[in-house]
Every structure is written in C-alpha cells, then in structure tokens.
Amino acid sequence: METEVFAYLDPGSGSMIIQILVGGLAAVGVTMKLYWRRITGIFSRGKKVEEKS
Amino acid sequence: MSPEIAGGERTRLEPGSFRDADSTVLYTDAGVFRALSAQGLEDFEALAASQLFERFAGDGRLVGTERVEAAHGDLPALRNEEVAALLRHEKIPFVSYPYEWPFGMLRDAALLQLDLLLAGLDEDLILKDSSPYNVQFRGAQATFVDVGSFERLPEGEPWIGYRQFCMLFLYPLMLQAYKGLAPHAWLRGAIDGITPTQMSAVTSARDVLRRGVLTHVRLHARLERRHGERPREVKRELHQAGFNKELIRANVSKLRKLVGRLDWIPPSGVWTDYGERTHYTDRDTEEKDRFVRDVAGSRAWDLVWDLGANDGRHSRLAADGGADYVVAMDGDQGAIEHLYRSLRDEGDRRILPLTVNLTDPSPALGWRGVERKTVLERGRPDLVLCLALVHHVSIAGNVPIREVVDWLASLGAALVIEFPTREDPKVEQLLAAKRSGTHLDYDREFFERCLGETFDVVRSERLSSGTRVLYFARPRGAVPAARDGRTALGR
Structure with a gap:
C-alpha cells in the first residue's frame, strides 16, 4: 500500500529521482517501468483511475 | 511508577x-x-x-x-x-557537533550511518533521517544515539534521508577531500547543511571528473531544480514503477564505497608537527610531563579540558593519571585529525578530540538559539590544562592577559597553565610580528598578579630552559554552578 504521509524530513523530489539513476543494475527495471508509464500516461491521461492512498 | x-x-x-x-x-x-x-x-x-x-x-x-x-x-x-x-x-560523557569534528570523525560518523542503514535493510528497517547530529563520540568511538530514527521500511518508498546525507555528510566530506576546504564554518552557519545547488556552485568542471560529483552533486542539483515542486507525484510514480529496497541497498552500498574512498591528508603545518616542541629542551618536556602527571593523579577528576591539546600528549597523561574523561581541543584541524586517528586505532574511549578555536568557540545555534549548545553548556570541566597556549591567545589572538585569566576563572575549574616569558624564543617570534610597545600586559609579573586575584596558586615551577613557568592553581571563591548538562544528547 502506498503511504501518503511524508516523514518529518523533506525527501526532495530531485533527490528521489536520482536514486533510480545511480542505482545501477538494480535500477534498470524500475527506470524502464517509470519511463514506460510516463509514455503510456500521455495517451491515457483522460481515463486515469483515481488512486487510493 | x-x-x-x-x-x-x-x-x-x-x-x-x-x-x-x-x-x-x-x-x-x-x-x-x-x-x-x-x-x-x-x-x-x-x-x-x-x-x-x-x-x-x-x-x-x-x-x-x-x-x-x-x-x-x-x-x-x-x-x-x-x-x-x-x-x-546510556549517558554520553560530552556532546560534540560535526562542526567540531575533524574530517576523520565526520567520515566515520557517515560510515556508521550507512552501516546501520545496510544492516537495517536486511531486517526491513530504515533510518528516517541522516543527520550527523545523531552520532556522538565516546572518546574516539562513534556511537549512534538516535534510536528514534529507525522505522519499519515503508514498501516502495525511496530513501528519504538521502538528501540530508548529501547535505550534512557527503558534501562536507567532499569539500575537504576534493577542495581542501574545511567545512566547519559552513556547517556552523547552516544547521541543515549544504544544499545540492550550493555544492554544485562550488564544484568546477574538473571536479566533475572526481568520484561522485557528477551524480550526487551536479545531477542532483539539476533534478532538484527541475522537479522541486512535485514531491508527491514523484513519490507516487516511483512507487508505481516498483521502487524497492534492493534499489536503496544498491545506492547505500555505492555511497559507502564512495565515502570510504574520500580521504584527506592533513598538512604538516606549524602545529601538526608540534612546532612548539622544537623550542623545548628534552628536559623541559620531562618536567612538564611530570607536573601534569602529578596534578592528574592528585585526585579524581571527572572532566578535564585540554586546551590547545595539539598532539594530545597531556590529554593522555591526564587520562592515564585517572581522569574520567578528557576533551582535547585545538583550533588546528590537522593536529586533531592526527590525534583522532591514533586514538581510534588504539580503541580509546576516554579522550574526545575536537576542533575548537578558543578565541571563537562554538556558539549556540538553531531554533531559539538552543538547538545546539555552546561548549560550556555541554559540561563544565573540573580541571583545565592550558599548556603552550596563553601566548598564542594573548599575542597572536590579541586577547588581554587579564581577559584570558578571567575567562579561565569563569570555568570554575582547577588550572594547570604554562606561561612562556617574554624572553622565550616563541614569544619573541610572536611579538616580532607586532608593533613594538604593544602587548605590554604580556608580562610574567602582571600575569601572576591576575592569576592571584582569581586563583590560589598551589604550586609553580620554572622549567629548565628558564623561559617557561608552570602553575597549578585552584579557583577561589564561589563554587561554580551545578554541573548539569553533562548528560545532554545531541538531538
């Protein structure tokens, strides 16, 4: 389940993204999936399902 | 109850x-x-x-x-x-802060932070922050004090503390290792550390070739500028893309390797080689050691401050003499770095080496000016060693002799102090840089008068060289305020 509450610390958006860029092999799958979702997201923006938190 | x-x-x-x-x-x-x-x-x-x-x-x-x-x-x-x-x-004998640690202490604190993270990931735990203020030292041993930092790893969430790790550990270490720039003044001025954008601004094109700079500094700063305003969306996207703990582990392992490779070789400056000692005869050194040893062994001391500790020779004598805990302070990071490394290799837990400039000691900082305390607020000493120091503070630092003695008296502790007379070669050298006719208060008789006004001199001894005098003195008058604050933890 996705947590919506942040810790008391600001994680920084850029600081989160960089973690998949420096993650090496462990990050390949996640990176591909992230960008795939972004590409498909462009075409499916209209029927995006409400996300439950 | x-x-x-x-x-x-x-x-x-x-x-x-x-x-x-x-x-x-x-x-x-x-x-x-x-x-x-x-x-x-x-x-x-x-x-x-x-x-x-x-x-x-x-x-x-x-x-x-x-x-x-x-x-x-x-x-x-x-x-x-x-x-x-x-x-x-458990109590930490004396609290210290990253802007008082030499490079090696900050690096060991960083490695401890990363080791705890790696060990935690194995058991689905993570540290919710990455602050060096969560690490304290018992002598030369780093110990993590904020058990409240551990939490159960939220699935699919990135490492929240990464940015703070960069700002308070990685960038200060890089500044020292890559730029030869001591980060203490910056850390003292910025309680949250150095931002990626700031760090990026001080790295040159050549620095980009150095390990970790391209990603953890340059790219980090750029991504922050681009995505700064949408943390919630980014987090959701990462979660949906399957962000997992193996990714955190890979990052932390790489960072650990990076931090482990960062190194700083302290320059062998005036202090680092204990330049003062070249002016001593061996006889002087022996006499001084005996004097300190006698005082250290004369009763039980809870907390000794060795001011101008340099290579820690007298801190060690105090600790060997039975003092419970010694804080060795010196303004020169190089000397303190050397001392820390040797104490760490010995597994020492009695001597805490700190980079503190006595003419500009750590102030109170943070919210309401109470988040970080001054040195004095963290525990008063009952014995202060002040050897080969007073001439530097008074002549080079321009602090009047009476001020120096009054400040020492305000500590409320017994005192071992060395006064090099005006004929001492080192004093002559310091005076030579000043206009003639200045520092007339730097005079043995005047010093003794000031000392006599606030202390009872128990013992004094002129060293064989003839230009240095040692005093052991007890504070006169009111007993100092309650010695609380010795238990204070960093956060």
Missing part, C-alpha cells in the same frame, strides 16, 4: 529534540530518557526485536538503550499526544 522518574517537575526536555514528533529526548536527575509516541513505540519494538540492535549495541556503535516503566503523569505531553513509552539511554 518507576522511582527513577519520580519528580516530574525536574524533567527537562532537550531543546534540540523537536524535529521528530515521534521521539523526544528529556533529562531527569536519573539520566537521559527518550519519550516515544505510539508510532515511535511501534518502530522501536521493531528495532528492539532486530539482530542489528543486539549487534550494534553490543559493540557500542549504538547507544545503550532500555525500556523503562513510567507513569504518564510524570511525563511532559508530546505535542498533542500521550507518551506511549519511555526509553532510558
């Missing part, structure tokens, strides 16, 4: 411990405690059941912690929530 906690009105909250709502440090006469919220307790139970807790607490890398019973009425309210549990911590 536990008798130790009785007397709620004597409970004092640690003013620097407010950022994490689930965990608050407080003091009573019985010691150092940590109050947990319901969420904090849940996280602590997960930690207490882990193998890492036993392993790291066992060898002292995690502060000694036990759960104690307490009645709610005895405890201050935590924000808008009742205290769910209370922990008792």
Whole structure:
C-alpha cells in the first residue's frame, strides 16, 4: 500500500529521482517501468483511475 | 511508577529534540530518557526485536538503550499526544557537533550511518533521517544515539534521508577531500547543511571528473531544480514503477564505497608537527610531563579540558593519571585529525578530540538559539590544562592577559597553565610580528598578579630552559554552578 504521509524530513523530489539513476543494475527495471508509464500516461491521461492512498 | 522518574517537575526536555514528533529526548536527575509516541513505540519494538540492535549495541556503535516503566503523569505531553513509552539511554560523557569534528570523525560518523542503514535493510528497517547530529563520540568511538530514527521500511518508498546525507555528510566530506576546504564554518552557519545547488556552485568542471560529483552533486542539483515542486507525484510514480529496497541497498552500498574512498591528508603545518616542541629542551618536556602527571593523579577528576591539546600528549597523561574523561581541543584541524586517528586505532574511549578555536568557540545555534549548545553548556570541566597556549591567545589572538585569566576563572575549574616569558624564543617570534610597545600586559609579573586575584596558586615551577613557568592553581571563591548538562544528547 502506498503511504501518503511524508516523514518529518523533506525527501526532495530531485533527490528521489536520482536514486533510480545511480542505482545501477538494480535500477534498470524500475527506470524502464517509470519511463514506460510516463509514455503510456500521455495517451491515457483522460481515463486515469483515481488512486487510493 | 518507576522511582527513577519520580519528580516530574525536574524533567527537562532537550531543546534540540523537536524535529521528530515521534521521539523526544528529556533529562531527569536519573539520566537521559527518550519519550516515544505510539508510532515511535511501534518502530522501536521493531528495532528492539532486530539482530542489528543486539549487534550494534553490543559493540557500542549504538547507544545503550532500555525500556523503562513510567507513569504518564510524570511525563511532559508530546505535542498533542500521550507518551506511549519511555526509553532510558546510556549517558554520553560530552556532546560534540560535526562542526567540531575533524574530517576523520565526520567520515566515520557517515560510515556508521550507512552501516546501520545496510544492516537495517536486511531486517526491513530504515533510518528516517541522516543527520550527523545523531552520532556522538565516546572518546574516539562513534556511537549512534538516535534510536528514534529507525522505522519499519515503508514498501516502495525511496530513501528519504538521502538528501540530508548529501547535505550534512557527503558534501562536507567532499569539500575537504576534493577542495581542501574545511567545512566547519559552513556547517556552523547552516544547521541543515549544504544544499545540492550550493555544492554544485562550488564544484568546477574538473571536479566533475572526481568520484561522485557528477551524480550526487551536479545531477542532483539539476533534478532538484527541475522537479522541486512535485514531491508527491514523484513519490507516487516511483512507487508505481516498483521502487524497492534492493534499489536503496544498491545506492547505500555505492555511497559507502564512495565515502570510504574520500580521504584527506592533513598538512604538516606549524602545529601538526608540534612546532612548539622544537623550542623545548628534552628536559623541559620531562618536567612538564611530570607536573601534569602529578596534578592528574592528585585526585579524581571527572572532566578535564585540554586546551590547545595539539598532539594530545597531556590529554593522555591526564587520562592515564585517572581522569574520567578528557576533551582535547585545538583550533588546528590537522593536529586533531592526527590525534583522532591514533586514538581510534588504539580503541580509546576516554579522550574526545575536537576542533575548537578558543578565541571563537562554538556558539549556540538553531531554533531559539538552543538547538545546539555552546561548549560550556555541554559540561563544565573540573580541571583545565592550558599548556603552550596563553601566548598564542594573548599575542597572536590579541586577547588581554587579564581577559584570558578571567575567562579561565569563569570555568570554575582547577588550572594547570604554562606561561612562556617574554624572553622565550616563541614569544619573541610572536611579538616580532607586532608593533613594538604593544602587548605590554604580556608580562610574567602582571600575569601572576591576575592569576592571584582569581586563583590560589598551589604550586609553580620554572622549567629548565628558564623561559617557561608552570602553575597549578585552584579557583577561589564561589563554587561554580551545578554541573548539569553533562548528560545532554545531541538531538
């Protein structure tokens, strides 16, 4: 389940993204999936399902 | 109700411990405690059941912690929530801050932070922050004091503390290792550390070739500029893309390798080689050692400050003489770095080496000016060693002799002080840089008069060289204020 509450610390958006860029092999799958979702997201923006938190 | 906690009105909250709502440090006469919220307790139970807790607490890398019973009425309210549990911590003899640590201490604190993270990931735990203020030193041993930092790893969430790790550990270390720039002034001026954008601004095109700079500094700063305003969306996207703990592990392992490779070789400057000593005859050194040893062994000292500690020779004599704990302070990071490395290799836990400039000591910092304390507020000494120092403070630092003595008297401690006379070669050298006719107060007779006004001189001895005099003096008059604050933890 996705947590919506942040810790008391600001994680920084850029600081989160960089973690998949420096993650090496462990990050390949996640990176591909992230960008795939972004590409498909462009075409499916209209029927995006409400996300439950 | 536990008798130790009785007397709620004597409970004092640690003013620097407010950022994490689930965990608050407080003091009573019985010691150092940590109050947990319901969420904090849940996280602590997960930690207490882990193998890492036993392993790291066992060898002292995690502060000694036990759960104690307490009645709610005895405890201050935590924000808008009742205290769910209370922990008792082992005391840290003297609290110190990253802007007082030489490079090696900050690096060891960083490695400890990363080791705890890696060990935690194995058991589905993570540290919710990455602050060097969560690390303290017992002598030369780094120990992690904020058990409230551990929480159960939220699935699919990135490492929240990464940015803080960069700002307070990685960038300061890189500044020293790559740029030869001591980060202390910056850390002292910025309680949250150096931002990626700031760090990026001080790195050159050549620096980009150095390990870690391209990604952790340049790219980091760029991504932050581009995505700064949408943390929630980024987090959701990463979660949906399958972000997992193996990714965190890969990052932390790489960072550990990077930090482990960062190094700084202290320059062998005037102080580092103990330039003063070249002016001593061997005989002087022997006499001085004996003097310090005699005083150190004359009674039990709880806390000794060695001011201008340099290579720590006299700190060691004090510790060997039976002093419980010695804080070795010197303004020169190089000397303190060397001292730290040798103490660490010896596994010392009695001498804490700190980079402190006595003419500009650590101020109170942070929210209300109480989050970080001045050196004095963290514990008063009962013996102060002030050897081969007073001429530097008075002549090079322009502090009048009477001021120096008055300040030492204000510490309320016994004093061992060395006064090099105007005929001393080192003093002549310092005076030569000044206009003639200045520093007329730098005079043995005048010094003795000032000393006699605030101290009882128990013993004095002129060293064989003839240009240096040692004094052992006890403070006169009122007993200094209660020696509290010695138990204060960083956060």
